[in-house]
Amino acid sequence: MTTPTARLDPTDNRTFRRVLGTFPTGVVAVTANTVADGPVGMVIGSFTSISIDPPLVAFSPSKTSTSWPKIHCSRHFAVSILSEDQQAVCAAIASKSPDKLRQAAPRDGKRSNAPLVGGALAWIECEVGAIHDAGDHWIVVARVLEFDIGPADKPLIFFKGEYSHIST
Numbered sequence: 037m038t039t040p041t042a043r044l045d046p047t048d049n050r051t052f053r054r055v056l057g058t059f060p061t062g063v064v065a066v067t068a069n070t071v072a073d074g075p076v077g078m079v080i081g082s083f084t085s086i087s088i089d090p091p092l093v094a095f096s097p098s099k100t101s102t103s104w105p106k107i108h109c110s111r112h113f114a115v116s117i118l119s120e121d122q123q124a125v126c127a128a129i130a131s132k133s134p135d136k137l138r139q140a141a142p143r144d145g146k147r148s149n150a151p152l153v154g155g156a157l158a159w160i161e162c163e164v165g166a167i168h169d170a171g172d173h174w175i176v177v178a179r180v181l182e183f184d185i186g187p188a189d190k191p192l193i194f195f196k197g198e199y200s201h202i203s204t
């Protein structure tokens with residue numbers, strides 16, 4: 037049996053972040069090829085599947101993200117599901133560097149023209165659909181146009197503010 041802990045302060049944002057961090061997520065790169073800025077991308081832990089038929093996925097970009105408005109503008113984007121050995125690529129794409137995709141060994145997606153990160157577990161090319169207002173984030177629902185699976189077999193995991201792996 038676990039020992040009960042003291043009640044946490046529900047108004048404390050840092051504690052709320054810590055609580056949410058106990059939910060492990062996979063990590064994806066959301067990328068697009070834009071007319072004005074060329075290839076752009078951001079790392080997303082809030083990616084989720086929504087519907088099989090029709091095929092829909094979703095993620096939540098922050099309203100402060102500078103990459104999301106560029107991705108939105110291009111209307112098409114790619115999701116690369118990062119593998120456990122892509123921590124450095126992930127850190128680069130999560131940065132504000134203008135050439136953040138340089139070490140991602142990307143190739144252009146057939147349907148989205150977006151950069152697909154080399155060595156990822158799988159790729160999903162999408163078109164932006166409904167966008168919902170959700171506090172300090174947006175919820176973006178996207179139509180899936182194309183998908184593919186790569187040879188890597190273990191995902192990169194984010195848990196309690198750190199990268200982690202699954203052991204099988």
Ligand SMILES: Cc1cc2nc3c(=O)[nH]c(=O)nc-3n(C[C@H](O)[C@H](O)[C@H](O)COP(=O)(O)O)c2cc1C
Pocket residue numbers: 063077078079080081082083096097098099100101102103104129130131132194
């Ligand atoms: C593991 C991980 C998960 C993240 N998940 C999200 C997310 O779900 N939504 C989001 O807006 N930013 C998320 N970020 C932050 C962005 O990837 C990135 O740091 C930020 O978008 C870069 O700033 P920019 O959008 O202004 O280029 C995450 C970062 C990491 C490292």
